[in-house]
Amino acid sequence: MIATHRALDHAFRIDGDDWGIGFLEAIFAGFEVTEPVEAREVYRLEVVSSGARATVGTGKPLDQSPGDAASHLVTSINREAMLSMRTSSVVHAGVVALGDVCVVIPAVSGSGKSTLTAALVAEGFSYLSDELAPISDAGQVVAYPKPIVVRNDSKSVLDDLAHADVGGDRFEPWFLDAGRLAGGRSSIGESRQVTHVVVPSFEERAEIDVAPLTPGQVAVALMVNCFNVARRGRPSLESLARIAEQCSGVAVVHGDARAAAREIRRIVES
Amino acid sequence: MSESRETLPALHPDVELVLVGDEAVVWDSRTSTAHLLDPLAAALVIHFDGVSPLDEFIDDVSVTWERPVADVTAVVRSLVDRMNAANALSSGT
Numbered sequence: 001m002i003a004t005h006r007a008l009d010h011a012f013r014i015d016g017d018d019w020g021i022g023f024l025e026a027i028f029a030g031f032e033v034t035e036p037v038e039a040r041e042v043y044r045l046e047v048v049s050s051g052a053r054a055t056v057g058t059g060k061p062l063d064q065s066p067g068d069a070a071s072h073l074v075t076s077i078n079r080e081a082m083l084s085m086r087t088s089s090v091v092h093a094g095v096v097a098l099g100d101v102c103v104v105i106p107a108v109s110g111s112g113k114s115t116l117t118a119a120l121v122a123e124g125f126s127y128l129s130d131e132l133a134p135i136s137d138a139g140q141v142v143a144y145p146k147p148i149v150v151r152n153d154s155k156s157v158l159d160d161l162a163h164a165d166v167g168g169d170r171f172e173p174w175f176l177d178a179g180r181l182a183g184g185r186s187s188i189g190e191s192r193q194v195t196h197v198v199v200p201s202f203e204e205r206a207e208i209d210v211a212p213l214t215p216g217q218v219a220v221a222l223m224v225n226c227f228n229v230a231r232r233g234r235p236s237l238e239s240l241a242r243i244a245e246q247c248s249g250v251a252v253v254h255g256d257a258r259a260a261a262r263e264i265r266r267i268v269e270s
Numbered sequence: 271m272s273e274s275r276e277t278l279p280a281l282h283p284d285v286e287l288v289l290v291g292d293e294a295v296v297w298d299s300r301t302s303t304a305h306l307l308d309p310l311a312a313a314l315v316i317h318f319d320g321v322s323p324l325d326e327f328i329d330d331v332s333v334t335w336e337r338p339v340a341d342v343t344a345v346v347r348s349l350v351d352r353m354n355a356a357n358a359l360s361s362g363t
Contacts (some may be wrong), residue, residue: 216293220304223297230299234286237297241290 003032004039007077008134008144009084013039019170020045020052023070026166027147027175028077030188041080043073052170066170074146078131081144082227085134088142089236092225093133095141095192096125096183101268102141102192104133104247105200106225112202112257115154118176119261120183122161127178127185128192132227137239139194139246143186147175157257196268197221197249206255208263213249215241221249278327279350279359280320287315296358305356311349318353320360 002021004013005028014024024045044055052069055061056076062069082090094105094117103125107113114130121127128143135141147166150158151173158174167175178185186192199213199221213221222240223229229236250267254260281287286297294312296305307315317327328346332339353359 214293215291216295216306216308219288219290219293219295220306223295223304224302229297230302233299234288237286237288237295241288241295245291 004037005031006033006037007031007081007084007146008132008142009086010041010077010080011037011039012041012043012077012080015042015044017046019047023168023170024073026168026177027070027074029166029177031146043077045070045073067172070167070171071173074149082132082134085228088134088136089222089229089232089239090227091133091135091222091240092131092227094120094130095128095133095143096120097128097186097192098125098183098265098268101195102128103196103198103264103268104135104141104194104222105198106133106221107200108225112154112200114149114151115158115202115257116200116254116260118148118150118154118158118161118178118181119257120264121148121178121181121185122158122258123182123261123265125183125261125265127181127183128190135194135222135239135243136191137235137242139239139243140191141194143188143190143192145178145185145188147177150174150176154257194243195247197244197247198264199249199251200260201251201253202257203253203255206253208256208259209253210263210267211251211253213251215244215249217251218247218249219244276324277320278318278322278324279353280318281315281353282358282360285358289316296353296356298356298358305358310345311352314346314349315353318359 050063052066053061053063054069054072094113117130130148132144164176164180165174166177197218219241284300288295292309294307328342332342
């Protein structure tokens, strides 16, 4: 029997053929629930003649390429995971830790956030998340360490990390298991106090440029990348403002995620 | 008939003002956008109540900051223009 899994507070089951179940089990390895809990949704992935089929619950099946079908399900699970966090502000961000330092990297999709997160884990930071950062009103961020998704255009800078890919050959992106990288992965649900916020910006061939951020700038970066401000309203805004006041913030412009990761490590250790 | 006195503007009901240290963030829930105000602007905008007379406010700030009324007026007008451009004020202000 396939175990129930839990992404943050979203309990779900996975289903499908051997390939589909194998992929989803690899992506959500360690997210199995041991205690009895009712799954709120079933995610099904299977091979069909035209590619792969993704089905969420009793919804309409979507036939796509294997990569798109799998991404559709992972995105659906992430969305429900985000919605399950009713008392936290869920920020679109990478999160890594080093000793007592916990770095949140808020950024929009396509900004190189996951690439930088992977580079930081290769640089020795422990991995907490590459996408969702649920931050409590007390400033504690909860680990959601599913594999780091590395797109094709970032593979060249991370080619020495290919051994950590658990997605398999059917997929263009890598799904890196941070447990196989230098810094390792934090325990699921582990919480850390946010100490640093790094706002990254990738520019082709740019030299590294680090600029300190004011608390207000940090707050803006957290707020505009927060998924659930609209639902939580003022408590979320106030919470993110207090976190911004209490941590250090820098903007990092770079053209090389590996060099940026080394620089960020130097900054947080100084 | 006496001319009504100009009052300070008020924030739009869908806009939240959040203080962050001595700065402030104006959050527009209609568009999920944020506008950062520096300490000077933050110190002014917290008084935007929609009812206080503008000239009295400027006089008070002028005394507190020890700056000429003309300078304070320019700063306040500029801030109101910025907030209007961001659709952050109630209509009619």
